[in-house]
Amino acid sequence: MHGCHDGAVLLADVLAASAAVAATRSRTAKAAAIAGLLRAAAPDEVEPVTAWLAGEPRQGRLGLGRRALTTVAHEPAPSPSLTVGDLESTLSALAATSGPGSAARRDALLGDLLAAATAGEQLFLVRLLTGELRQGALEGVALDAVAAAAEVPPSAVRRAFMLSGRLPETAAAALTGGVEALDAVRLQVGRPVRPMLAAPGSSLDAALADLGTEVAVEFKLDGARIQVHRNSDAVRVWTRTLREVTDGVPELVARIRALPCETAVLDGETLALDDDGRPRAFQDTMSRFGSAAADAGVLLSPFLFDLLHLDGRDLIDEPLSVRLDALAGLLADDEQAALRMPAVRRPSPEQAAGVLDAALSAGHEGVVVKALDAPYAAGRRGRAWQKVKPVHTLDLVVLGAEWGYGRRSGTLSNIHLGARDPDGGEPVMVGKTFKGMTDQLLDWQTRTFPGLAREQPAWGVLLRPELVVEIAVDGAQRSVRYPGGVALRFARVLRYRPDKTPAEADTVDDVRALLAGREPAAGHDASRSTRR
DSSP states (O other): OOOOBTTBOBHHHHHHHHHHHHTOOOHHHHHHHHHHHHHHSOHHHHHHHHHHHTTOOTTOOOOOOHHHHHHTOOOOOSSOOOBHHHHHHHHHHHHHOOSTTHHHHHHHHHHHHHHTSOHHHHHHHHHHHTTTTOOGGGHHHHHHHHHHHHTOOHHHHHHHHHHHOOHHHHHHHHHHHHHHHHHTOOOOTTSOOOOOOOEEOSOHHHHHHHHOSSEEEEEEOSSEEEEEEEETTEEEEEETTOOBOGGGOHHHHHHHHTSSOSEEEEEEEEEEBOTTSOBOOHHHHHTTTSSSOOOTTOOEEEEEEEEEEETTEEOTTSOHHHHHHHHHHHTOSHHHHTTBOOEEESOOHHHHHHHHHHHHHTTOOEEEEEETTOOOOTTBOOSSEEEEOSSEEEEEEEEEEEEBOGGGBTSEEEEEEEEBOTTSOSOEEEEEEOTTOOHHHHHHHHHHGGGGEEEOOTTEEEEOTTOEEEEEESEEEEOSSSTTSEEEESOEEEEEOTTOOGGGSOBHHHHHTTBTTOOOOTTOBOSOOOOO
């Protein structure tokens, strides 16, 4: 640690911890570096420090691009003097600057900030403010670090994080109030919780063998995950990444407002159906969640599969069987029963196979097999929920692209694919593909990728790890060519996933699980999710 400036942690200390995290592959060493910084931080410094290490200011995205920052560039300061408090107050001032003359005021604030920063700090600030530092993959490591710094059980930190959905606030609670403050974090109607996730199951038979007969087998839809909170007439809807979309989905709000309850927290999936009740293309559903105006011609239907709170009673710690009983009671009449995800409880092997056949015949992806005795373990991807699909798919991060040749000359074609490092490092490259791309997609890649480029060598572009793409594969094979020791077999592009962040991409362990004869890795804590 640097000698602290007026008893405060310096931005240089944050840089040192960030560099230490980047310099090691060891999860334990990463957590130790972050924990050391958190121990040195004053109570009001814990939240900003935690947010910056995860790559996102507490004020959210400030709408600053590299161009805006280069126009106010300054000679770097010779020695570090900026404190965490200095930076935090400047970021708050930037976030509050609007109206006439705001551009000049923002430039002045940025200019003063960069003038006080050393060369290394300037680089860090540019990456933080442009979103290039965003490292959701570090979430799990950061939670370990908070537990170590506060000397509290990791399970208490994870539970508080799951219920609040906010890493900086969780860190502050742990370091200022210990276990007592963490245990005081409760499910709150109107504040989204991190969703429980499903692990990949290799087959229906394997999932049933793993989980036994006390299971529910339910449809797995090719839709968007939603979490819906109702408090009297107020209904709010969030996506899987906890982005609120209430204003864009009035038809979902109306359906939930019609339910016979006062307060509820519901988990489910939504998708667009055609006139025959079959699912429309995933892109049609996602068109309702984009930043552009919603496609009013696409109506969304909700399918609810879990109930976490009902009329003053928290159900999150109850077994799934109890939660499903409560959901069935809430959706009891014929019209509301249509809102329930199709499922069969305690099926025979033949009945379970029938559910899978019915789901596939109806145009859906497969099934999810769920243990009836499991509580709702939000934000975790253990083995209590297992998704079974006939086609192996992976959500991977696009790391780069090569210029095409022949018919594809002039387009960015062959994309480089990375799997998430579960220990919070950079994505691990596991293959390349140019298969499955339409002319329209090639055109989109060629227009979009340069704006996300870290470098532009002669052969193509190296990208910041921001885009997630869904890839179909026939499996994986061992490889000495790639650093993870594993490579994809016959990878092809299905579509890009604007609803997912790189923190939700599949891990390199998920790819290794596709090696012949291996089961998916059990019990991985995942800040990523699948669509379910």
